[in-house]
Amino acid sequence: MPRAVKKAQTSTGCSVERALSLIDGKWKIVILYKLLRGTLRFNELRRLIPGVTQRMLTHQLRELEADGLIVRVVYAQVPPRVEYSLSTRGQSLEPVLLALKHWGDTNLSSREAEAA
Amino acid sequence: MPRAVKKAQTSTGCSVERALSLIDGKWKIVILYKLLRGTLRFNELRRLIPGVTQRMLTHQLRELEADGLIVRVVYAQVPPRVEYSLSTRGQSLEPVLLALKHWGDTNLSSREAEAA
């Protein structure tokens, strides 16, 4: 994705651009998509998204959290346990994510369009 | 958007990522969105997208064309006239674009998008 605009920018008068600014970043949409299925732990996300590094995963998760799209829950345990899930706002992105998935399946004709 | 992955990458097994790779770039989605309304000329797009430079507009348009999302028609006239419009594949993105617009309007609107 584009780096889109740095921070939400109302001047453009285009809500699409503002929406884009929240989901820019190389992994955000994929993260959100994975979370559609339900709560996931840090390493679970890591495994589900091949190629992402700890740094980027952490960074993108933090941004998503800051934008109120996901919820981060930390359990004070000896082996740390952190769970990520979609916030209400994040869940409202479902139509977009599914539309994107559907489009990808339809127009990129991947025979293995396995439901990730 | 993220720079996504450079070129379509099948290995991830996620059609969403492949779809994303086609719409990465800072202005692509906005361009596509503007073209939903119909054919537009180069400078018309330029005016509709404040902040975009000639270079970037040209570049993004070329990528969109290469990915088969838009159609570029050149009229051999003395004042050059180039028209851009969505291809069939591009038009198939309409649900995604509208979903994104709807989400933006709903969640980023002037009033708080509380949506508990």
Add this chain to the structure above:
DNA sequence: CTGTATCCGGCACGATACTG
């Protein structure tokens, strides 16, 4: 397990000037 800290390269993008 779930992160932070640091270093660093590349390319995405911008600014400007020029052209058919």
Add this chain to the structure above:
DNA sequence: CAGTATCGTGCCGGATACAG
């Protein structure tokens, strides 16, 4: 009008090491 050409750069994102 609709682009190229060229140059410069921010910062995104990868690699690696360290930490609670």
